[in-house]
Amino acid sequence: MKNNNIDAENFAGYRKMEGVDDKLGTAFPIMVMYPTDTPEKEEKIGPYSLEVAKNAQPQEKVFPLVILSHGTGGTPLVYRTLARHLARNGFIVAMPEHPYNNVKDNHLENSIELLECRPGNITQTIDCLANDRNFKSFVNFDDIALIGHSMGGYTAMAAIGGVPATLPWETDDQIPKVIDVEVEERVKKVILLAPALGWFRSEGALDRINLPILLITGEKDEITPPFHGEFLLKGVKNPENIEHKMIENAGHFSFLSPFPKEMKSSSFPPSQDPEGFDRTLFQQHLEADVLHFLVN
Template sequence: MVLISHGTGGSPLVYRTIARHLARNGFVVGMLEHPYNNRNDNTLEGTIDNLTIRPKHISMAIDWFFNSEDFTKFLKPDSVSVIGHSMGGYTALAASGGIPSSFPYESSDEKSHLINVTHDYRIKSLVLLAPASVWFKTKGALAGINIPILMLVGEKDQFTPYFHAEIIFNGITDNTKIQHRIVENAGHFSFLSPFPKEMMNASFLPSQDPPSFNREYFHHELNEEITEFLLKNI
């Protein structure tokens, strides 16, 4: 089973091509919409509450699928992967053994706090797409993660630039478990499914890529790369 965690203020629908491709290749795919941090209601963006509950959504979704008579017969026990884009990358890391810390501006007392998260050992691999990782900068914050990771980052990402990937590389104890690629000329939103032409304009940033980047072509490549990784690591 694969769960997809969207970015802050986002939607699961913008990963529809990845989800469809995985489903056609035999995976059960769950597309979460994180309450109060999505396109319809973004009340908790930038808060410690959001950092706390996002990883819980992952475990709740896993519980639901494994307790569902419609799905459980198709699922391999305790074998889950999480795909996380941007803030979804934070979510995936926190749910699989990371210990995040908040920033002072994220809580009412204006202090930094360790986030109370529970390691869900059913998660056996991660796919991180332009992951947001600044909440894992403290020593040992990622030492508890010991599973295969596919991490893809955009060369021209202005929202989660390369230092986010470096935090993960430096924090994971065995970084030989990380399969990593910098996607040439890709931006932060290049990992979202291509939008219809009617929605593509400069004022709608999720539809935009760096000049000459072909999102449609890239997603054919991306789908195959993710599928190949998951078939080996779930």
């Protein structure tokens, strides 16, 4: 993915769109950050304050597209600093809020229906941008990457051709059921952050995967421990396509943007890291690693 429009002096625009999940029959929000010439100012987005140019006009160029898929019960806003960094460096970043598997409504968690529908949100998000008057002229649809954290890792692998099968607790008879997912052929690169990949444990589940992948895992991750990464490393036919980084002392939520002081609490696990881990410093390294992978 070569990007000839990188300019660290870009400002990050922010706009909210709406996609449609045809299978679930519902609309879902898509948060988009993108390069703009309009100066940023502090905006309140959800519970967070962020320096962005809200509803600004995109720069008059064509930019690569990155789709970012959040974890189960999550929100795109917890990746706000990574998305803004990419926007400032010449990428349009679209972040769907997965229907019925987000912080506001999570009733599809651990369901077959979720496994079937989540990957489709990637295609629906790309199509939404392709039909949107604000963005369709500024996106290079031949240059699309996909970032997935946790359950977003499942989403990414299923979307690009992985063949998932249910886990024992997801069916009444505990017999694995293969999930039928339509492959999104437009994705050219994938970044997996502490991915949940147990659905691809079956032999041959990853035979069709043949894209460059950056896999970043946390040494102290107790939610998606390192063996999830092993499903990928041992399951693909071309492991040389995978760059793997294990982050020393990182936990599962270390990949999220740092939370404001008032939200940090031991009763709120996403705000917590293993003792001695500096999330703010790590985010700077993460932003650099992700950007480097995307532009090379």
